[in-house]
Amino acid sequence: MIRILHVVNDMHRAGLETMLMNYYRNIDRTKIQFDFLTHRPEKSDYDDEIIAMGGKMYYAPRLYPQNYPAYFKYMENFFAEHPEYKIVHSHIDAMSYLPLRAAKKAGVPVRIAHSHNTSIDKDFKYILKQFFRSRINSVANHYCACGKEAGKFLFKGKDATVIPNAIEVDKFLFDREMRKYKREELGLKDEFVLGHVGRLSYQKNHKFLIEIFSEVHKKNKNTVLLLIGVGEKEQEIKEQIRTLGLDNAVKFLGNRSDVNELYQAMDVFVMPSFFEGIPVTGIEAQFAELPCIFSTKVPKEVSFTDKCKFLTLEERTDKWAEVILSINPAVRVEGSMTVKNSWYNIKNAKSILVEYYNKISLEER
Template sequence: MIRVLQCVNDMHRAGLETMLMNYYRNIDRTKIQFDFLTHRPYKSDYDDEILSLGGRVYYAPRLYPQNYPKYFKWMEQFFKNHPEYKIVHSHIDAMSYLPLKAAKKAGIPIRIAHSHNTSIDRDFKYFLKQYFRMKINSVTTDFCACGEEAGRFLFGNVDYTVIPNAIDTSKFVYNPIVREYKRKELNISNEFVIGHVGRLSYQKNHKFLIEIFNQYLQINPCSILLLVGVGEKEEEIKKQVSDLGLEEKVKFLGNRDDVNELYQAMDTFVMPSFFEGVPVVGVEAQFSDLPCVFSNKVPKEVKFGKKTEFVDLDASITTWIDIIEKNRKLERKFVVSELENSPYNIKQAHLILENYYLDMMHREEQ
């Protein structure tokens, strides 16, 4: 059996983490087993499921600059204690330079960097991340990306393999019965529901989403905005909602394990992100036959639904509102037959990653 060490920040319910779990649940675990190296000192949402599937979870020091000497010392000892790892697969974009550098020093033969984005968060590590982005190819043997734009952003002109952000499509097919009871549970009756799923962060551009919604209420006051997720901008976003007097109109639902059902309760999905890779939530929303409005910073390759449109971030709020209002007239339907052969269907896509690992191990053994 091949044990693959997946390097992540943590395993809470977010896009990248959910994508990894989709693959983990579907690969042949008699051939390939996932273990997870996290960089947070706490248990995450998916940890118990990982353990139940035969995986392991390790907790490395946080990747703060002041921690780097401690981190590399910890990683050196970790790889000495775990000689079973021949594949390290890192999913933390430019920061993957750090665990992959440690893996290279330890002599790990297969070191995979996986790009999940097309830009970098402007946090206190922004300039360090730009430096690591320039250096990442020097510590990496193999390259993966969620899409073409994400691959070019992190790796430049090197060859990389696209691993689709695949999902269990059966959980997301539109179901009017689920819609009815989920809306009742949320105390929603005839309101038009605009939805968003994503970390409450700079990247997702919630401030602009709130501005769009606030003005949309002027033409359709019988509307509600559902925000699913948590993040570092949560208090700032809640203050904006309060300042606009929208507390009764905006529902903060936090992290949820019923996101597939929450899509059913929505009427349109709006994502005005500053940057994205191929967003898992965008895939999920389209499989739910939700009309979707994405910013032009979301890669076009995510689109497969007929009800998906892209809007320039520099366009007026009126432009966004016109599309959302047009979506109010669209009917949703049960479209399972159109989903079975999609590249985003995990039932087929898991073979891409499974064969990728098997081929690499075969290459090393020759």
């Protein structure tokens, strides 16, 4: 059996984490087993499921600069106690420099850096992340990415193997009965519903999303915006909504385990992000037969249907509103073979990751 140590921030219900779980549930776990090293002291949403499937959870110190001495000591002890890990697969973008540096020092033969974005979040670690990004090739010896643009961003001069952000399709396919049930549950009748799924953070550009929705709502009062996710920008976003008088038209739904069902209740998915890798939510929305409006900062690799449109962030909000309101919510197909045959379907994609692990495992023996 090949055991893979996946390095993540946590295993809550978010895009990257859900993608990993999709692969984990669908691979042959008698041949390949996933374990997870996180950087949060508390349990995450998926921890119990991981353990039930035979995986192990480890909890390293948080990656704050003041913690780095304690972090490297923890990692030194960790690899000394766990010589069974021959493959470390890190998913924390530029910050992967830190665990992969520790893995290299410990003599771990396969050190995979996986790029999931095309830019860096502008938080207090921004300068450090830029430095770590410049050093990532010195500690990794294998490179993966969710898409070509994400690979080019993180790995200068290195070719990255593209691993699709694949999903469990059957959970997301459009279902008219579920749409009716979910809209009733949310207190929706004939409203035109915009939806967004994503962390309430700088990257997702909620400020502009609310400005777009304000313009939509001016043109059509019978509209509602569903916001699914939590994050550090929540209070700021709520204040903007109050200022614009949109309290009754925007629903904050928090973190949800029924996101696949909530897509059914929407009429359009809107994502005006500042940057993305290949957003899992954009893939999920297409499997639910939702029209999707992305910013041009979202790589066009996300699009595998004719339901995607891309607008620049420089475009006026009334143009975004015009495109959104031109959508006919009645045109959705149940069980489309176009989406089922996509390489973003986990049934099609799982062999890509399995073959990749088998190949690098043989190479390093």
